[in-house]
Amino acid sequence: MKKKTDVICRAVDIEKTYWLGKVAVEALRGVSLDIERNDYISIMGPSGSGKSTLVHILSCLDTPTSGKYYLENTLVSKYSDEELAKVRNKFFGFIFQSFSLLPRLSALDNVALPLIYRNVSKHERIAKAKEIIDNVGLADRMHHRPNELSGGECQRVAIARALVNDPKVIYADEPTGNLDSKTGAEIMEIFDRLVDEGNTVVMVTHDMNVAAHARRTVKLADGRIIND
Amino acid sequence: MTDIVSKLTLSFQTFRSHRLRSFLTMLGIIIGVTTVIAILSLIEGLNRTVAEQVQSIGSDLIFLQKFSWVQTGHRDLDKLAGRPDLLPDDAEAITKLSSVEIAIPQISRQLQKLKYKNNEVSNSSIAGSDENYSSVNNYAVESGRDFSRDDILHRRAVGIIGSYIATNLFPDETAVGKDLHLNGHRVKIIGVFKEKGTFFGNSLDDYILIPYTVFEKFFPRPRGSLWSRVYGGYSISIKAKDGMKIEETIDQVRELMRRRHGLGFDEDDDFELNTQQILMDLYQSITNVGFIAIIAIAAISLVVGGIGIMNIMLVSVAERTREIGIRKAVGASNNNILAQFLIESIVLALVGGLIGIVFGMLLAWLISAVSPLKASVSFWMILLGFGFSASVGIFFGIYPARRAASLNPIEALRYE
Numbered sequence A: 001m002k003k004k005t006d007v008i009c010r011a012v013d014i015e016k017t018y019w020l021g022k023v024a025v026e027a028l029r030g031v032s033l034d035i036e037r038n039d040y041i042s043i044m045g046p047s048g049s050g051k052s053t054l055v056h057i058l059s060c061l062d063t064p065t066s067g068k069y070y071l072e073n074t075l076v077s078k079y080s081d082e083e084l085a086k087v088r089n090k091f092f093g094f095i096f097q098s099f100s101l102l103p104r105l106s107a108l109d110n111v112a113l114p115l116i117y118r119n120v121s122k123h124e125r126i127a128k129a130k131e132i133i134d135n136v137g138l139a140d141r142m143h144h145r146p147n148e149l150s151g152g153e154c155q156r157v158a159i160a161r162a163l164v165n166d167p168k169v170i171y172a173d174e175p176t177g178n179l180d181s182k183t184g185a186e187i188m189e190i191f192d193r194l195v196d197e198g199n200t201v202v203m204v205t206h207d208m209n210v211a212a213h214a215r216r217t218v219k220l221a222d223g224r225i226i227n228d
Numbered sequence B: 001m002t003d004i005v006s007k008l009t010l011s012f013q014t015f016r017s018h019r020l021r022s023f024l025t026m027l028g029i030i031i032g033v034t035t036v037i038a039i040l041s042l043i044e045g046l047n048r049t050v051a052e053q054v055q056s057i058g059s060d061l062i063f064l065q066k067f068s069w070v071q072t073g074h075r076d077l078d079k080l081a082g083r084p085d086l087l088p089d090d091a092e093a094i095t096k097l098s099s100v101e102i103a104i105p106q107i108s109r110q111l112q113k114l115k116y117k118n119n120e121v122s123n124s125s126i127a128g129s130d131e132n133y134s135s136v137n138n139y140a141v142e143s144g145r146d147f148s149r150d151d152i153l154h155r156r157a158v159g160i161i162g163s164y165i166a167t168n169l170f171p172d173e174t175a176v177g178k179d180l181h182l183n184g185h186r187v188k189i190i191g192v193f194k195e196k197g198t199f200f201g202n203s204l205d206d207y208i209l210i211p212y213t214v215f216e217k218f219f220p221r222p223r224g225s226l227w228s229r230v231y232g233g234y235s236i237s238i239k240a241k242d243g244m245k246i247e248e249t250i251d252q253v254r255e256l257m258r259r260r261h262g263l264g265f266d267e268d269d270d271f272e273l274n275t276q277q278i279l280m281d282l283y284q285s286i287t288n289v290g291f292i293a294i295i296a297i298a299a300i301s302l303v304v305g306g307i308g309i310m311n312i313m314l315v316s317v318a319e320r321t322r323e324i325g326i327r328k329a330v331g332a333s334n335n336n337i338l339a340q341f342l343i344e345s346i347v348l349a350l351v352g353g354l355i356g357i358v359f360g361m362l363l364a365w366l367i368s369a370v371s372p373l374k375a376s377v378s379f380w381m382i383l384l385g386f387g388f389s390a391s392v393g394i395f396f397g398i399y400p401a402r403r404a405a406s407l408n409p410i411e412a413l414r415y416e
């Protein structure tokens, strides 16, 4: 076991069962996983193996059917919706396959969005969002709306949004899935840089080349970890 | 604070991006608030006019008559005509009551025409009373003099005319001192009343007053006609003593009159005691119907407008499922989402209410401009309009907002 202080997230024996009518779909069947500070993890596995489900639980978007999940030694798997919303806002950043930006907001406002739910003043929100959006190389695009941006640019806005609240872990579910390989490579460069700067990244991918960027690869099959 | 501002701007953004749809949604509320504001301000205007007019009668006056000012059901003229006439003697007896300041007999008749040289006025009336007439009615003689006790006792053919008659019959000379011919009798003008204005559109200055003793001589009462037997006789105007409860005066007068008419315990009054209060009561009962109508309109438009808002908010929640998922993923709590959608529906309803208030005021203003009705918009109506639409926004917005708030973030994110 590693030193306790280095472990940010600890999942113990996580199970997740979906009920489709009377049919149980066991998406996760006992997954245990530690995420340490500055980890760079890729989660791989065939379609339907439970990768997204795992990431949802790790990022507190969902709660496990059974098992325990600790965040910095605090048990959060039994938290209420309201508490989980706070946890997400405070601890995590998200990047999804489809870029998931709000279409009516500018790139800048999209980036600033998580800060609204932290009651940060408008002035500070904008200042912080500008700084981050500059960091992902989109300073000249910040007033554009998502439909005026390319897929790669949208994904960089999404990364900026994931970073704006200084998250402890950044989760990405197939972040390059909708991008061509060149743009995908650009995105991966950003991830690499983020990890170099001391961030913790967990990403789901199907692409061996993308997974090769990570320092640690977790392989899932049928809701179980088969290789870590 | 910044929080509220950003939430409001957010809801105005959605509002702007669906202008037509939002407007159609608000239509129910707009129509409802418009009607309510317009009708309320008209009723309020009417209230003021009526109150002013009715109060001009004087709250300390009681009118002893054969008939009631307000009649419930069919008016049985035969029965009323059979009642004993009220007489100047009654006035004298009533004056002696402890709660009565003074009581006077009053009688009047319509005149065909009044002529002086080349000038004439038609449809004036002639009234008979005594020297206390102006003080009981709070009228003042502007030029010339008032009646004296002697004028009454000695049956002097003298008259005081209203200002309308004075200006129309004597446009460029003084009226006092001139003679008028009434029914072939000569009456000398000794005074002119100060202008009194109108009572529900009828001029109060279009009559001539003579001593009742003279009236009896010059205008003997035509017998036989039912109408004249009910309405043609004396009525007694009674002024209650200052600081006296009017009900007390009424009781005393009633008791006295029952005695004078020799009524037994089991017999009904054969006279009526009219006051301004019964006119106000009548008016209130009429406007109560108006208020019930408003409440009905308000309720219907509330439901229609509210359902419109609920409908559009449900559509909006469905359309923005993904947005809700994203917001929740980055940390919006259920309450944040609830507030966002609730504020949106309240803003929608309030904007509708605002438009309705403006339209309602315009409508009221328009109606008072083209009709004799006077509208008066008061602050509480505007508050009511806002309160009304805000509650519609809350009541009908809460269900869609809760639905939005309870969406599962993962499912919302998966939604395309």
Ligand SMILES: Nc1ncnc2c1ncn2[C@@H]1O[C@H](COP(=O)(O)OP(=O)(O)OP(=O)(O)O)[C@@H](O)[C@H]1O
Pocket (backbone or CB within 6 Å): A018, A019, A020, A025, A026, A027, A045, A046, A047, A048, A049, A050, A051, A052, A053, A054
């Ligand atoms: N909301 C749900 N209701 C029912 N079953 C679900 C639900 N979400 C996921 N599942 C099932 O759980 C299993 C795991 O799904 P999950 O999305 O985690 O797979 P995945 O590894 O991410 O697949 P992919 O590579 O296609 O994204 C699948 O069998 C899926 O059908």
Ligand SMILES: [Mg+2]
Pocket (backbone or CB within 6 Å): A051, A052, A053, A173
């Ligand atoms: Mg998946």
